[in-house]
Amino acid sequence: MKLAAQGVAVGLVVLLFGLLVWKLVKDEGGNVAAAAARGEQPEAPDFTLERLDREGELTLSSLRGKAVVLNFWASWCIPCKEETPFLEQVWRENRDRGLVVVGLDAKDFRRDARAFMRKYDVTYPVVYDGPGKTLSSYGVTGFPETFVLDREGKVVEAFVGAVNSDEDRARLRVAIDRALGL
Structure with a gap:
Protein backbone atom coordinates (compact mmCIF):
# COMPACT_ATOMS: atom_id res chain seq x y z
CA MET A 1 0.00 0.00 0.00
CA GLY A 30 7.72 29.28 -27.29
CA ASN A 31 5.19 28.62 -30.01
CA VAL A 32 6.87 30.98 -32.51
CA ALA A 33 8.14 28.12 -34.69
CA ALA A 34 4.79 26.31 -34.50
CA ALA A 35 2.88 29.48 -35.37
CA ALA A 36 5.13 30.08 -38.39
CA ALA A 37 4.60 26.47 -39.49
CA ARG A 38 0.83 27.09 -39.40
CA GLY A 39 1.29 30.03 -41.77
CA GLU A 40 0.92 32.68 -39.08
CA GLN A 41 3.41 35.51 -38.82
CA PRO A 42 4.10 36.01 -35.11
CA GLU A 43 6.16 38.92 -33.84
CA ALA A 44 9.76 37.88 -33.25
CA PRO A 45 10.58 38.17 -29.52
CA ASP A 46 13.00 41.03 -28.98
CA PHE A 47 16.36 40.66 -27.27
CA THR A 48 19.47 42.66 -26.49
CA LEU A 49 22.64 40.57 -26.38
CA GLU A 50 26.40 41.00 -26.32
CA ARG A 51 28.05 40.90 -29.73
CA LEU A 52 30.84 38.45 -30.48
CA ASP A 53 31.83 39.89 -33.85
CA ARG A 54 32.72 43.27 -32.34
CA GLU A 55 32.27 45.35 -29.17
CA GLY A 56 28.83 46.31 -27.91
CA GLU A 57 25.35 44.86 -27.96
CA LEU A 58 22.75 44.18 -30.61
CA THR A 59 19.03 44.65 -30.09
CA LEU A 60 16.91 42.72 -32.56
CA SER A 61 14.30 45.48 -32.85
CA SER A 62 17.06 47.89 -33.99
CA LEU A 63 17.07 45.94 -37.27
CA ARG A 64 13.46 46.84 -38.13
CA GLY A 65 13.29 47.94 -41.73
CA LYS A 66 15.61 45.10 -42.74
CA ALA A 67 14.81 41.44 -43.29
CA VAL A 68 16.63 39.16 -40.85
CA VAL A 69 17.79 35.55 -40.95
CA LEU A 70 18.19 34.65 -37.26
CA ASN A 71 20.23 31.47 -36.79
CA PHE A 72 20.53 29.77 -33.39
CA TRP A 73 23.78 27.76 -33.19
CA ALA A 74 26.62 26.53 -31.00
CA SER A 75 30.26 25.80 -31.80
CA TRP A 76 29.94 22.14 -30.76
CA CYS A 77 26.96 21.52 -33.08
CA ILE A 78 27.99 19.43 -36.09
CA PRO A 79 25.05 20.43 -38.36
CA CYS A 80 25.83 24.08 -37.51
CA LYS A 81 29.33 23.59 -38.92
CA GLU A 82 27.82 22.23 -42.12
CA GLU A 83 25.31 25.06 -42.65
CA THR A 84 27.46 28.06 -41.64
CA PRO A 85 29.24 28.44 -45.02
CA PHE A 86 25.83 28.57 -46.73
CA LEU A 87 24.57 31.23 -44.29
CA GLU A 88 27.72 33.26 -44.94
CA GLN A 89 27.03 32.99 -48.67
CA VAL A 90 23.41 34.11 -48.15
CA TRP A 91 24.67 37.10 -46.13
CA ARG A 92 27.22 38.15 -48.76
CA GLU A 93 24.71 37.77 -51.62
CA ASN A 94 21.84 39.63 -49.94
CA ARG A 95 23.19 42.22 -47.51
CA ASP A 96 23.00 44.96 -50.16
CA ARG A 97 19.32 44.07 -50.66
CA GLY A 98 18.46 44.85 -47.02
CA LEU A 99 19.03 41.44 -45.42
CA VAL A 100 20.93 40.89 -42.18
CA VAL A 101 22.00 37.43 -41.08
CA VAL A 102 22.35 37.29 -37.29
CA GLY A 103 23.97 34.32 -35.60
CA LEU A 104 22.83 33.69 -32.03
CA ASP A 105 25.35 31.52 -30.19
CA ALA A 106 23.91 29.84 -27.08
CA LYS A 107 24.84 27.14 -24.59
CA ASP A 108 28.47 27.73 -25.49
CA PHE A 109 31.70 29.42 -24.40
CA ARG A 110 32.71 32.77 -25.93
CA ARG A 111 36.20 31.48 -26.74
CA ASP A 112 34.83 28.47 -28.62
CA ALA A 113 32.28 30.59 -30.46
CA ARG A 114 34.93 33.07 -31.62
CA ALA A 115 37.19 30.22 -32.77
CA PHE A 116 34.23 28.82 -34.76
CA MET A 117 33.64 32.24 -36.34
CA ARG A 118 37.29 32.48 -37.39
CA LYS A 119 37.40 28.92 -38.74
CA TYR A 120 34.28 29.41 -40.88
CA ASP A 121 35.06 33.04 -41.83
CA VAL A 122 31.80 34.36 -40.37
CA THR A 123 31.40 38.06 -41.21
CA TYR A 124 27.72 38.55 -40.31
CA PRO A 125 26.72 39.86 -36.86
CA VAL A 126 26.88 37.28 -34.07
CA VAL A 127 25.44 37.68 -30.58
CA TYR A 128 26.10 35.63 -27.46
CA ASP A 129 23.58 34.07 -25.09
CA GLY A 130 25.73 31.70 -23.06
CA PRO A 131 22.98 30.50 -20.71
CA GLY A 132 20.44 30.28 -23.54
CA LYS A 133 17.77 32.58 -22.09
CA THR A 134 16.42 33.45 -25.55
CA LEU A 135 15.83 29.83 -26.55
CA SER A 136 12.49 29.46 -24.75
CA SER A 137 11.08 32.70 -26.16
CA TYR A 138 11.48 31.27 -29.67
CA GLY A 139 10.69 27.68 -28.74
CA VAL A 140 14.14 26.50 -29.81
CA THR A 141 14.59 22.86 -28.87
CA GLY A 142 17.96 22.13 -30.48
CA PHE A 143 20.66 23.47 -32.75
CA PRO A 144 20.59 24.76 -35.34
CA GLU A 145 17.25 26.52 -35.77
CA THR A 146 16.68 29.41 -38.15
CA PHE A 147 13.96 32.06 -38.34
CA VAL A 148 13.35 34.44 -41.24
CA LEU A 149 11.91 37.80 -40.19
CA ASP A 150 10.36 40.38 -42.47
CA ARG A 151 11.11 44.10 -42.33
CA GLU A 152 8.45 44.58 -39.61
CA GLY A 153 9.94 41.91 -37.34
CA LYS A 154 7.37 39.21 -38.10
CA VAL A 155 8.48 35.58 -38.47
CA VAL A 156 7.69 34.45 -42.03
CA GLU A 157 9.46 31.07 -41.90
CA ALA A 158 11.09 28.80 -39.34
CA PHE A 159 13.53 25.94 -39.91
CA VAL A 160 14.04 23.29 -37.24
CA GLY A 161 17.38 21.66 -37.91
CA ALA A 162 20.07 22.52 -40.41
CA VAL A 163 19.34 24.27 -43.69
CA ASN A 164 21.57 21.89 -45.60
CA SER A 165 19.38 20.11 -48.15
CA ASP A 166 18.77 21.61 -51.58
CA GLU A 167 15.06 21.73 -50.74
CA ASP A 168 15.61 23.64 -47.46
CA ARG A 169 18.05 26.03 -49.11
CA ALA A 170 15.53 26.79 -51.86
CA ARG A 171 12.84 27.28 -49.20
CA LEU A 172 15.13 29.69 -47.33
CA ARG A 173 15.76 31.73 -50.47
CA VAL A 174 12.00 31.97 -51.14
CA ALA A 175 11.43 33.03 -47.52
CA ILE A 176 14.14 35.70 -47.81
CA ASP A 177 12.52 37.12 -50.95
CA ARG A 178 9.17 37.16 -49.12
CA ALA A 179 10.76 38.86 -46.09
CA LEU A 180 12.34 41.47 -48.36
CA GLY A 181 8.95 42.11 -49.97
CA LEU A 182 9.97 40.82 -53.40
Whole structure:
Protein backbone atom coordinates (compact mmCIF):
# COMPACT_ATOMS: atom_id res chain seq x y z
CA MET A 1 0.00 0.00 0.00
CA LYS A 2 2.82 2.38 0.91
CA LEU A 3 4.56 1.67 -2.42
CA ALA A 4 1.38 2.49 -4.36
CA ALA A 5 1.01 5.81 -2.52
CA GLN A 6 4.62 6.70 -3.35
CA GLY A 7 4.01 5.85 -7.00
CA VAL A 8 0.95 8.10 -7.11
CA ALA A 9 2.90 10.93 -5.44
CA VAL A 10 5.78 10.62 -7.92
CA GLY A 11 3.33 10.54 -10.82
CA LEU A 12 1.62 13.68 -9.53
CA VAL A 13 4.94 15.51 -9.19
CA VAL A 14 5.93 14.53 -12.75
CA LEU A 15 2.55 15.69 -14.06
CA LEU A 16 2.77 19.03 -12.25
CA PHE A 17 6.33 19.56 -13.48
CA GLY A 18 5.22 18.84 -17.05
CA LEU A 19 2.37 21.34 -16.75
CA LEU A 20 4.76 23.95 -15.37
CA VAL A 21 7.20 23.49 -18.26
CA TRP A 22 4.35 23.66 -20.79
CA LYS A 23 3.01 26.87 -19.22
CA LEU A 24 6.45 28.49 -19.16
CA VAL A 25 7.09 27.69 -22.82
CA LYS A 26 3.60 28.83 -23.79
CA ASP A 27 3.87 32.09 -21.81
CA GLU A 28 7.37 32.83 -23.08
CA GLY A 29 6.23 32.71 -26.70
CA GLY A 30 7.72 29.28 -27.29
CA ASN A 31 5.19 28.62 -30.01
CA VAL A 32 6.87 30.98 -32.51
CA ALA A 33 8.14 28.12 -34.69
CA ALA A 34 4.79 26.31 -34.50
CA ALA A 35 2.88 29.48 -35.37
CA ALA A 36 5.13 30.08 -38.39
CA ALA A 37 4.60 26.47 -39.49
CA ARG A 38 0.83 27.09 -39.40
CA GLY A 39 1.29 30.03 -41.77
CA GLU A 40 0.92 32.68 -39.08
CA GLN A 41 3.41 35.51 -38.82
CA PRO A 42 4.10 36.01 -35.11
CA GLU A 43 6.16 38.92 -33.84
CA ALA A 44 9.76 37.88 -33.25
CA PRO A 45 10.58 38.17 -29.52
CA ASP A 46 13.00 41.03 -28.98
CA PHE A 47 16.36 40.66 -27.27
CA THR A 48 19.47 42.66 -26.49
CA LEU A 49 22.64 40.57 -26.38
CA GLU A 50 26.40 41.00 -26.32
CA ARG A 51 28.05 40.90 -29.73
CA LEU A 52 30.84 38.45 -30.48
CA ASP A 53 31.83 39.89 -33.85
CA ARG A 54 32.72 43.27 -32.34
CA GLU A 55 32.27 45.35 -29.17
CA GLY A 56 28.83 46.31 -27.91
CA GLU A 57 25.35 44.86 -27.96
CA LEU A 58 22.75 44.18 -30.61
CA THR A 59 19.03 44.65 -30.09
CA LEU A 60 16.91 42.72 -32.56
CA SER A 61 14.30 45.48 -32.85
CA SER A 62 17.06 47.89 -33.99
CA LEU A 63 17.07 45.94 -37.27
CA ARG A 64 13.46 46.84 -38.13
CA GLY A 65 13.29 47.94 -41.73
CA LYS A 66 15.61 45.10 -42.74
CA ALA A 67 14.81 41.44 -43.29
CA VAL A 68 16.63 39.16 -40.85
CA VAL A 69 17.79 35.55 -40.95
CA LEU A 70 18.19 34.65 -37.26
CA ASN A 71 20.23 31.47 -36.79
CA PHE A 72 20.53 29.77 -33.39
CA TRP A 73 23.78 27.76 -33.19
CA ALA A 74 26.62 26.53 -31.00
CA SER A 75 30.26 25.80 -31.80
CA TRP A 76 29.94 22.14 -30.76
CA CYS A 77 26.96 21.52 -33.08
CA ILE A 78 27.99 19.43 -36.09
CA PRO A 79 25.05 20.43 -38.36
CA CYS A 80 25.83 24.08 -37.51
CA LYS A 81 29.33 23.59 -38.92
CA GLU A 82 27.82 22.23 -42.12
CA GLU A 83 25.31 25.06 -42.65
CA THR A 84 27.46 28.06 -41.64
CA PRO A 85 29.24 28.44 -45.02
CA PHE A 86 25.83 28.57 -46.73
CA LEU A 87 24.57 31.23 -44.29
CA GLU A 88 27.72 33.26 -44.94
CA GLN A 89 27.03 32.99 -48.67
CA VAL A 90 23.41 34.11 -48.15
CA TRP A 91 24.67 37.10 -46.13
CA ARG A 92 27.22 38.15 -48.76
CA GLU A 93 24.71 37.77 -51.62
CA ASN A 94 21.84 39.63 -49.94
CA ARG A 95 23.19 42.22 -47.51
CA ASP A 96 23.00 44.96 -50.16
CA ARG A 97 19.32 44.07 -50.66
CA GLY A 98 18.46 44.85 -47.02
CA LEU A 99 19.03 41.44 -45.42
CA VAL A 100 20.93 40.89 -42.18
CA VAL A 101 22.00 37.43 -41.08
CA VAL A 102 22.35 37.29 -37.29
CA GLY A 103 23.97 34.32 -35.60
CA LEU A 104 22.83 33.69 -32.03
CA ASP A 105 25.35 31.52 -30.19
CA ALA A 106 23.91 29.84 -27.08
CA LYS A 107 24.84 27.14 -24.59
CA ASP A 108 28.47 27.73 -25.49
CA PHE A 109 31.70 29.42 -24.40
CA ARG A 110 32.71 32.77 -25.93
CA ARG A 111 36.20 31.48 -26.74
CA ASP A 112 34.83 28.47 -28.62
CA ALA A 113 32.28 30.59 -30.46
CA ARG A 114 34.93 33.07 -31.62
CA ALA A 115 37.19 30.22 -32.77
CA PHE A 116 34.23 28.82 -34.76
CA MET A 117 33.64 32.24 -36.34
CA ARG A 118 37.29 32.48 -37.39
CA LYS A 119 37.40 28.92 -38.74
CA TYR A 120 34.28 29.41 -40.88
CA ASP A 121 35.06 33.04 -41.83
CA VAL A 122 31.80 34.36 -40.37
CA THR A 123 31.40 38.06 -41.21
CA TYR A 124 27.72 38.55 -40.31
CA PRO A 125 26.72 39.86 -36.86
CA VAL A 126 26.88 37.28 -34.07
CA VAL A 127 25.44 37.68 -30.58
CA TYR A 128 26.10 35.63 -27.46
CA ASP A 129 23.58 34.07 -25.09
CA GLY A 130 25.73 31.70 -23.06
CA PRO A 131 22.98 30.50 -20.71
CA GLY A 132 20.44 30.28 -23.54
CA LYS A 133 17.77 32.58 -22.09
CA THR A 134 16.42 33.45 -25.55
CA LEU A 135 15.83 29.83 -26.55
CA SER A 136 12.49 29.46 -24.75
CA SER A 137 11.08 32.70 -26.16
CA TYR A 138 11.48 31.27 -29.67
CA GLY A 139 10.69 27.68 -28.74
CA VAL A 140 14.14 26.50 -29.81
CA THR A 141 14.59 22.86 -28.87
CA GLY A 142 17.96 22.13 -30.48
CA PHE A 143 20.66 23.47 -32.75
CA PRO A 144 20.59 24.76 -35.34
CA GLU A 145 17.25 26.52 -35.77
CA THR A 146 16.68 29.41 -38.15
CA PHE A 147 13.96 32.06 -38.34
CA VAL A 148 13.35 34.44 -41.24
CA LEU A 149 11.91 37.80 -40.19
CA ASP A 150 10.36 40.38 -42.47
CA ARG A 151 11.11 44.10 -42.33
CA GLU A 152 8.45 44.58 -39.61
CA GLY A 153 9.94 41.91 -37.34
CA LYS A 154 7.37 39.21 -38.10
CA VAL A 155 8.48 35.58 -38.47
CA VAL A 156 7.69 34.45 -42.03
CA GLU A 157 9.46 31.07 -41.90
CA ALA A 158 11.09 28.80 -39.34
CA PHE A 159 13.53 25.94 -39.91
CA VAL A 160 14.04 23.29 -37.24
CA GLY A 161 17.38 21.66 -37.91
CA ALA A 162 20.07 22.52 -40.41
CA VAL A 163 19.34 24.27 -43.69
CA ASN A 164 21.57 21.89 -45.60
CA SER A 165 19.38 20.11 -48.15
CA ASP A 166 18.77 21.61 -51.58
CA GLU A 167 15.06 21.73 -50.74
CA ASP A 168 15.61 23.64 -47.46
CA ARG A 169 18.05 26.03 -49.11
CA ALA A 170 15.53 26.79 -51.86
CA ARG A 171 12.84 27.28 -49.20
CA LEU A 172 15.13 29.69 -47.33
CA ARG A 173 15.76 31.73 -50.47
CA VAL A 174 12.00 31.97 -51.14
CA ALA A 175 11.43 33.03 -47.52
CA ILE A 176 14.14 35.70 -47.81
CA ASP A 177 12.52 37.12 -50.95
CA ARG A 178 9.17 37.16 -49.12
CA ALA A 179 10.76 38.86 -46.09
CA LEU A 180 12.34 41.47 -48.36
CA GLY A 181 8.95 42.11 -49.97
CA LEU A 182 9.97 40.82 -53.40
